[in-house]
Amino acid sequence: MNxxxxxxxxxxxxxxxxxxxxxxxxxxxxxxxxxxxxxxLEDAGCAVEVPTQTCCGQPAYNSGDRATTxxxxxxxxxxxxPYDYVVAPSGSCAGMLKTHYPELFAGNAVWERRAARxxxxxxxxxxxxxxxxxxxxxxxxxxxxxxxHDSCSGLRELGIKAQPRRLLASVQGLSLKEMHDSDVCCxxxxxxxxxxxxxxxxxxxxxAEHIAATGADTLLxxxxxxxxxxxxxxxxxxxxxxxxxxxxxxxxxxxxxIGER
Amino acid sequence: MAFAEHLTSPAFKxxxxxxxADPQLQSALHGIxxxxxxxxxxxxxxxxxxxxxxxxxxxIKNHTLAHLDLYLEQFEQKCTAxxxxxxxxxxxxxxxxxxxxxxxxxxxxxxxxxxxMVGEEIAINDFLEQNGITPVETDLGEYLVQxxxxxxxxxxxxxxxxxxxxxxxxxxxxxxxxAPDRNLEEHQTLLTxxxxxxxxxxxxxxxxxxxxxxxxxxxxxxxxxxxxxNGDLTQTLPRVHIVLxxxxxxxxxxxDVSQLLRVLARSATAQEMSVYTTFSTGPxxxxxxxxxxxxxVIILDNGRTAMLGGxxxxxxxxxxxxACMNHCPVYAAVGGHTYGWVYPGPxxxxxxxSIVGIENAGHLPxxxxxxxxxxxxxxxxxxxxxxxxxxxxxxxxxxxxxxAVRSGLAFWAYLATRPRLYAVAMSLFVFGLGLLGKFFxxxxxxxxxxxxxxxxxxxxxxxxxxxxxxxxxxxxx
Numbered sequence: 001m002n003x004x005x006x007x008x009x010x011x012x013x014x015x016x017x018x019x020x021x022x023x024x025x026x027x028x029x030x031x032x033x034x035x036x037x038x039x040x041l042e043d044a045g046c047a048v049e050v051p052t053q054t055c056c057g058q059p060a061y062n063s064g065d066r067a068t069t070x071x072x073x074x075x076x077x078x079x080x081x082p083y084d085y086v087v088a089p090s091g092s093c094a095g096m097l098k099t100h101y102p103e104l105f106a107g108n109a110v111w112e113r114r115a116a117r118x119x120x121x122x123x124x125x126x127x128x129x130x131x132x133x134x135x136x137x138x139x140x141x142x143x144x145x146x147x148x149h150d151s152c153s154g155l156r157e158l159g160i161k162a163q164p165r166r167l168l169a170s171v172q173g174l175s176l177k178e179m180h181d182s183d184v185c186c187x188x189x190x191x192x193x194x195x196x197x198x199x200x201x202x203x204x205x206x207x208a209e210h211i212a213a214t215g216a217d218t219l220l221x222x223x224x225x226x227x228x229x230x231x232x233x234x235x236x237x238x239x240x241x242x243x244x245x246x247x248x249x250x251x252x253x254x255x256x257x258i259g260e261r
Numbered sequence: 262m263a264f265a266e267h268l269t270s271p272a273f274k275x276x277x278x279x280x281x282a283d284p285q286l287q288s289a290l291h292g293i294x295x296x297x298x299x300x301x302x303x304x305x306x307x308x309x310x311x312x313x314x315x316x317x318x319x320x321i322k323n324h325t326l327a328h329l330d331l332y333l334e335q336f337e338q339k340c341t342a343x344x345x346x347x348x349x350x351x352x353x354x355x356x357x358x359x360x361x362x363x364x365x366x367x368x369x370x371x372x373x374x375x376x377x378m379v380g381e382e383i384a385i386n387d388f389l390e391q392n393g394i395t396p397v398e399t400d401l402g403e404y405l406v407q408x409x410x411x412x413x414x415x416x417x418x419x420x421x422x423x424x425x426x427x428x429x430x431x432x433x434x435x436x437x438x439x440a441p442d443r444n445l446e447e448h449q450t451l452l453t454x455x456x457x458x459x460x461x462x463x464x465x466x467x468x469x470x471x472x473x474x475x476x477x478x479x480x481x482x483x484x485x486x487x488x489x490x491n492g493d494l495t496q497t498l499p500r501v502h503i504v505l506x507x508x509x510x511x512x513x514x515x516x517d518v519s520q521l522l523r524v525l526a527r528s529a530t531a532q533e534m535s536v537y538t539t540f541s542t543g544p545x546x547x548x549x550x551x552x553x554x555x556x557x558v559i560i561l562d563n564g565r566t567a568m569l570g571g572x573x574x575x576x577x578x579x580x581x582x583x584a585c586m587n588h589c590p591v592y593a594a595v596g597g598h599t600y601g602w603v604y605p606g607p608x609x610x611x612x613x614x615s616i617v618g619i620e621n622a623g624h625l626p627x628x629x630x631x632x633x634x635x636x637x638x639x640x641x642x643x644x645x646x647x648x649x650x651x652x653x654x655x656x657x658x659x660x661x662x663x664x665a666v667r668s669g670l671a672f673w674a675y676l677a678t679r680p681r682l683y684a685v686a687m688s689l690f691v692f693g694l695g696l697l698g699k700f701f702x703x704x705x706x707x708x709x710x711x712x713x714x715x716x717x718x719x720x721x722x723x724x725x726x727x728x729x730x731x732x733x734x735x736x737x738x
Contacts (some may be wrong), residue, residue: 002545010593014308017468022727022728026727027687027726027728028690028722028726028727029720029722030720030722031725031727031730032723033727034453034727034731035727037728050728052658052680052684052728052730053680054676054677054678054683055677055682057677059670059673060648060670060673060674060677061650062631062653062656063653063657063662063670064650064652064653064654064655064656064658065654065657065670065674066654066657068670068674068678068706072677072678073675074673075678075680081359085461103720141586143628152630152631152633152634152696153417153631153633154631155631156633156634156636156637157633162643169506176509184590184632184634185590185632187590187630187635188630189629189630189631190630190631191629192628192629192630193712193713194710194712194713195627195666196277196279196591196628196629196710196716197273197629197712197713197716198281198594199277199281199591199594199628199717200630200716201715201717202594202595203590203591203630204279204716204717228719228720229717231718231720232703232713232716232719232720233716233717234719235703236716236717236718257722259702259718259719259720259721260702260703
């Protein structure tokens, strides 16, 4: 992995200590994304550690259960206190950690301070690589055409749109075919997709049509939840598009696509 | 609730099922995505200061809300000085009664109506009809939903759920005095027919009722923003003009309104300005060529004062442009009627529970993916997903969420706050699912996950969690 020569973020002797927030879905369903993140971070010069963790708390937060959300947030903030950075391979979870944790502690001076420190050092994986570690290209190869879905939280809470495309442009053999409305929701929405399955299905069906219309053979995104939703729909429809987390491609990890073997 | 007869929000899921299975509705909804969204983007792109204008619009509304009592009083003084009458209505009932009183005093038989969402909110048409007065909607979209006995499905495009074929059929059904074999094939012939029908009503109406996009405190003026000219005919021709407004419509100055108008039309219809922006200050003065003899402004509260002092205050910035619903993937899938009351889409998901109670509208703030596109386009930067989440919190506090959701959440929360137990439980879960994965790369059906697998496959996991694999890697290093 190459970095801009103009700005080396850290002296070689002191590698930044990154706590990987692996996210519950990656932890359970697709550990390879976690290992891809570790590889990308180590290649960028970080020392990666994985403290014991469960979830960012979004299911509770978006269900209106603030007490549980706060309990989980305190747990996460404490677990990641020793690290220089907290990095998550998900715009949705990173958005939760970075933009929503502070409001949970409004009025509690001690925790407000701890949350503020935590937020300041927390990043989504791809934007961390490009913006903090100044990574401008990767050494991976990927033979094929891909289309990239902008997951909502990453896009709107964290401004992630150009960064993954910039890194994908450096992957040898890869061509990007943009889909119509790449920035429109895929219908996942966390618990939404099981609370309102019919509406979610209508939204993801439309998304699957846009994906298929590109003619790309692989769908990429930065959030496993959205990817499982879209991949599951594409497979149910019999569309031969494979789905992968963008980190897998950038890290050059060769494993079967989501739901394949 | 007095308007319970129109409220179907509790049946949101059933409404959605019907909407998703309605091919005409689906075809009509497709037009929003392909038309208005692209046009808005193009219009906004031509105005580099658009985002700065949004900030300024938010600041104007925030300032007004902070001093709402003063500006309402100022509006009342100025309006009264111009010869108008200002009436405050705490509830929908009070507003309806006031409208009826004014109509009765004017011996009104026929009332023309410009588009008014407050009018929909207080269900004024039904009430007038029950009291022997005929209301006629004159905005084409509102006229269409009136002859169909429906609520508007969108706050600025009331009949966006209809196709041309449906409109043609409705005209043939209702306008029975016209030749049955007349040509209604083109949009133009439909428009001409509506125009001919409504022209007669404009001229014979006793009272005209309009809404107000804004009330200006410094001048006592009400403003309507329209594209068809029907609003002007409604408020100029009859003897009496009634303006239906709500407390948050007031803004301090003409200058403030000119700023808000710059974001309103662009956000609503992708126009730089609407075709008509009409200012009304009091009744006809000596020497005026036209105008009503009486000018009344009814200012409705209906739960808004309670919002002012609480978590949903930001919602009172809303200028009713409809951009949030135009950009909402859920609205695009199910349309406005699914939301089951007057205000649909993201703004309705926040406002409706404030007016009819969260116990009647719980689905609305829940039926959102929190994609954030509504907040992204809102001209007054209302944090709509955050406000919807606040409603979910209220529901949770009051134990209104479904029992299955609550117990599922409680079980998950128990594990998620106990990392060691969580690790054991998840290892077992993943191992079990992973074992099955030896035979299936993905699942078409899973126990307890039917809502997922009815529409999509679920990938088989590896047999070990990331954290377990990571620990092994650390040990072996």
